[in-house]
Amino acid sequence: MLYLTLRHYEYICAVAQHGSLSAAAEALHVSQPALSTALARIEDHLGHALFVRRRGAPLSLTPQGRDFAKAAQNLVDQAIQLEAPDNSSPALQSLVVGCFSDLAPFVLAPALRCLRETFPEVTVTARALNFAQLTTGLLQGEIDLAVTYDLGLDAGFDRQVIHQRAPWALLPPSHPLTGHSRLTLTQLANEPLILSQEGLSVQHMLTLFKSIGLTPRIAHRAASLEVLRSLAANGEGLGISYSAPLITQTYDGKRLVNIPISDRCAREPVIVASHGNPKPGSPLARAKDRLSQALSQRPQ
Known part of the structure; x- marks a missing residue:
């Protein structure tokens, strides 16, 4: 018994x-x-x-x-x-949303608000993580949905594209390239560059340069977006990031100029991902659709 x-x-x-x-x-x-x-x-x-x-x-x-x-x-x-009389899917009781750490300041709060307004009876929690942690969390069922870039996920993950993001070059105001409205990877290749130390992010950026026959000069690998911005503002090199806050000052009060990188090959999809494809009409599928729709309508 x-x-x-x-x-x-x-x-x-x-x-x-x-x-x-x-x-x-x-x-x-x-x-x-x-x-x-x-x-x-x-x-x-x-x-x-x-x-x-x-x-x-x-x-x-x-x-x-x-x-x-x-x-x-x-x-x-x-x-x-x-x-259930019709053998329907069980009600959603809790939902854990993961978000890539660099994207979190831009999309995490709107994501939580959207889901809590749509599913007021559901306990919605969030985690800001790196690529590897997001993948592990989805695989182990610790995260239900993830808002991230489409990097490092195999065919076992279902994704809905929210939008495409172009990278930005982050420069000190005194740099000669600040006179341009847009920049290309070719213009940046000979400059000392500051990239994220996130493994998949660095690999992705190196692959972009390699695809056009260039090898970049990497001066620093920054532990966070704000460290990257500070190093760039202080003349340690030119930062490249897919996340560019609207504020033009760093934590230490230095000014920074953000210029978009125009190469089409550099545009990267931002997605809402899940491990496997949720059953159509299930609460998780509805949450995924609603989140994708809400975030895709936000200005970039």
């Missing part, structure tokens, strides 16, 4: 989703002491803790708890689907 019931699995899912016993108890319509007792019994039966408890901090899943909660949510979803 099974010790854990479907209700026990619902308890685990609710606590994992809400991060606190009080919020989970309210959502489950049970008392907090009853939920706390049930959770302790579940962990005792399993022989290991599912949650890390720290005074004054939200409950967080242990590594074993993360795997258990994911499996429990799948079980609950299957039960919901079996009981």
